[in-house]
Amino acid sequence: MGSYKQLEVQFEEPNPKKWCVPLKEDVFVAFMNKGNFITHKALCEGSLFSPLLFGKFFDPSDAFPLWEFDSDVLLSNARSSNNNQCTVDWAQTETDYVLKAEIPGVGKGVIRVTIEDEKVLEVSGQLRLKIEAGVKDWRAGNWWEHGCVRRIELPENADWKKTEAFLSTGDHTLLEVKIPKIPPNISDVP
Numbered sequence: 322m323g324s325y326k327q328l329e330v331q332f333e334e335p336n337p338k339k340w341c342v343p344l345k346e347d348v349f350v351a352f353m354n355k356g357n358f359i360t361h362k363a364l365c366e367g368s369l370f371s372p373l374l375f376g377k378f379f380d381p382s383d384a385f386p387l388w389e390f391d392s393d394v395l396l397s398n399a400r401s402s403n404n405n406q407c408t409v410d411w412a413q414t415e416t417d418y419v420l421k422a423e424i425p426g427v428g429k430g431v432i433r434v435t436i437e438d439e440k441v442l443e444v445s446g447q448l449r450l451k452i453e454a455g456v457k458d459w460r461a462g463n464w465w466e467h468g469c470v471r472r473i474e475l476p477e478n479a480d481w482k483k484t485e486a487f488l489s490t491g492d493h494t495l496l497e498v499k500i501p502k503i504p505p506n507i508s509d510v511p
Contacts, residue, residue, distance in 0.1 A: 342461075345380075359448055385474060388413060392411050431468070439475075479500045
């Protein structure tokens with residue numbers, strides 16, 4: 322039986338050294354060709370962290386306007402593949418934006434959920450706990466060699482201060498992030 326716990330959502334100012342090295346498609350292909358099992362699992366197609374999640378290459382360290390798209394449409398390639406390994410879903414209700422994802426290959430102790438500059442939801446996980454001497458922050462260089470990230474633009478009406486994240490572990494590690502919507506002003510309702 323697994324456990325279910327709430328993660329601390331951190332709030333940060335933008336850091337120009339974090340995610341400053343973009344992941345290019347040719348670098349990603351070469352890296353995956355020499356990568357290990359954990360890396361393949363964390364960055365595989367269908368994973369939240371995969372640069373190929375949306376059907377074509379997109380650097381996961383660049384913020385993506387996820388909630389502007391329907392998950393069934395944007396993930397149709399990943400869901401229709403023979404592997405059917407898509408482990409991501411998102412939706413919005415009347416009151417919340419919700420992101421759910423299996424977090425393969427990433428231990429529960431190294432998942433971070435951050436809101437940056439009130440505008441970007443960032444989910445990151447460190448895969449390699451041993452980092453070379455002299456490296457202060459694994460996110461500052463070739464971050465894909467040490468971990469993974471997905472950065473998502475928050476909608477204008479997201480109540481980012483009330484973001485909650487939950488992690489359940491068992492056979493799979495599952496992340497759920499809920500971002501409440503700012504209620505419409507009563508005078509704005511017809």
